[in-house]
Amino acid sequence: MTLVVGLISGTSVDGIDAALINITGRTEDIQVELLAANTYPYPTDLRSQILAACKGEAISIPQLAALDDAIALCFAQAAQNIQAGHPPAELIGSHGQTVFHRPPVLTSRDVAGNASTTLGYSLQLGRGAVIAQLTNTPTVSNFRAADIAVGGHGAPLVPKVDAYLLSHLHEARCVQNLGGIGNLAYLPPRSHVNWEEKVRGWDTGPANTLLDLAVQHLTDGAQTYDRDGNWAASGTPCHPLVEQWLNQDFFHLPPPKSTGRELFGWEYLQQCLVDARSYQLSASDLLATLTEFTVASIVHSYRTFLPQMPERVFLCGGGSRNLYLKQRLQIHLDIPVLTTDEAGLSADFKEAIAFAVLAYWRQQGIPGNLPQVTGAKQAVLLGELV
Ligand SMILES: Nc1ncnc2c1ncn2[C@@H]1O[C@H](COP(=O)(O)OP(=O)(O)OP(=O)(O)O)[C@@H](O)[C@H]1O
Numbered sequence: 001m002t003l004v005v006g007l008i009s010g011t012s013v014d015g016i017d018a019a020l021i022n023i024t025g026r027t028e029d030i031q032v033e034l035l036a037a038n039t040y041p042y043p044t045d046l047r048s049q050i051l052a053a054c055k056g057e058a059i060s061i062p063q064l065a066a067l068d069d070a071i072a073l074c075f076a077q078a079a080q081n082i083q084a085g086h087p088p089a090e091l092i093g094s095h096g097q098t099v100f101h102r103p104p105v106l107t108s109r110d111v112a113g114n115a116s117t118t119l120g121y122s123l124q125l126g127r128g129a130v131i132a133q134l135t136n137t138p139t140v141s142n143f144r145a146a147d148i149a150v151g152g153h154g155a156p157l158v159p160k161v162d163a164y165l166l167s168h169l170h171e172a173r174c175v176q177n178l179g180g181i182g183n184l185a186y187l188p189p190r191s192h193v194n195w196e197e198k199v200r201g202w203d204t205g206p207a208n209t210l211l212d213l214a215v216q217h218l219t220d221g222a223q224t225y226d227r228d229g230n231w232a233a234s235g236t237p238c239h240p241l242v243e244q245w246l247n248q249d250f251f252h253l254p255p256p257k258s259t260g261r262e263l264f265g266w267e268y269l270q271q272c273l274v275d276a277r278s279y280q281l282s283a284s285d286l287l288a289t290l291t292e293f294t295v296a297s298i299v300h301s302y303r304t305f306l307p308q309m310p311e312r313v314f315l316c317g318g319g320s321r322n323l324y325l326k327q328r329l330q331i332h333l334d335i336p337v338l339t340t341d342e343a344g345l346s347a348d349f350k351e352a353i354a355f356a357v358l359a360y361w362r363q364q365g366i367p368g369n370l371p372q373v374t375g376a377k378q379a380v381l382l383g384e385l386v
């Protein structure tokens with residue numbers, strides 16, 4: 001039994017998700033017990049600085065260093081707070097805060113069809129050495145770098161954890177994360193020969209980023225998201241606009257693929273607002289249309305790139321609490337749409353749990369990436385252990 005803390009702040013930049021878990025077993029036989037979980041919001045000023053960096057605003061190297069350590073300090077505090085009242089954790093897995101993500105780019109193809117790509121780059125702030133020092137606990141961080149160095153996207157990394165915690169003996173499942181960005185893990189039945197090799201995963205596009213930015217725009221910053229999707233539910237989606245937005249190259253790229261706020265961020269929303277003008281949409285229609293865009297991008301991704309449709313879909317991430325989004329997905333997919341809570345794994349804290357498991361695998365010498373998901377040349381140990 002190993003007690004591990006997992007920490008992550010995702011692309012929504014809404015705060016640090018922390019989970020304290022007990023791990024037994026290794027891969028096929030791994031089991032996790034969630035002992036404590038909480039979200040610790042960033043101080044407002046720090047969140048603004050992070051969002052500015054994500055937006056691509058200029059930042060000097062001394063400012064970057066200060067931001068890195070301010071984030072590390074918050075992560076260390078979260079690690080300490082989540083352990084209150086429990087025996088001390090043996091290990092911390094800290095994803096950190098993504099401020100930049102660039103997938104590998106295809107540069108050329110030779111006559112035999114072999115692709116040449118530039119390496120991707122993904123920057124997570126909140127250095128692990130500082131967290132290890134402040135918490136006096138071995139810490140694994142910088143999980144994406146090793147996968148990227150062997151040609152992968154460095155994302156998504158959670159599908160291997162999903163595979164061992166959420167796959168079913170006889171049922172093909174999808175786990176759909178609805179964070180700032182959406183991503184899926186396709187889990188074939190475990191009874192299939194070599195089922196692990198048939199696991200798939202990729203980023204589906206925006207989940208909540210555009211919706212959140214639109215709500216902030218419509219309320220002059222008074223609200224940050226559409227609670228339960230109530231506002232969008234009072235509108236009507238504009239289907240021609242959704243079709244137009246789905247023409248974006250990203251949705252037609254075959255996996256492996258990953259994305260971030262660099263593509264589906266503030267500038268993207270500005271273009272959506274311009275496009276929406278010709279349809280004279282009300283605020284609620286705009287939110288319904290952006291919600292439908294998220295739903296359509298997921299459904300298109302499943303129908304185009306999955307080897308077969310799953311029998312059930314399990315949602316996780318903040319968007320799984322958006323009842324309107326969930327309802328629209330259910331209607332379009334026409335298969336049962338549940339949350340991972342209903343499969344025994346917290347929908348709100350699954351990513352934090354996953355980074356605790358990935359840290360544990362790093363310590364145990366077990367690779368954490370799935371090459372068929374990230375596009376890496378090989379399976380590698382993920383993260384740096386301090
Ligand atoms: N009750 C709710 N109703 C509607 N939306 C919600 C609700 N709760 C959370 N959300 C949405 O979920 C978002 C946060 O989701 P989450 O914390 O999973 O994202 P993240 O982990 O930052 O992103 P990613 O997985 O892309 O890294 C919020 O910004 C909000 O849009």
Ligand SMILES: CC(=O)N[C@H]1[C@@H]2OC[C@@H](O2)[C@@H](O)[C@@H]1O[C@H](C)C(=O)O
Pocket residue numbers: 010011098101122154155156157158159177179180181182183203258259260351
């Ligand atoms: C670079 C980065 O932080 N990517 C995140 C983001 O948020 C969702 C999606 O895009 C996913 O690819 C990834 O996160 C999860 C934790 C993953 O690696 O599986």
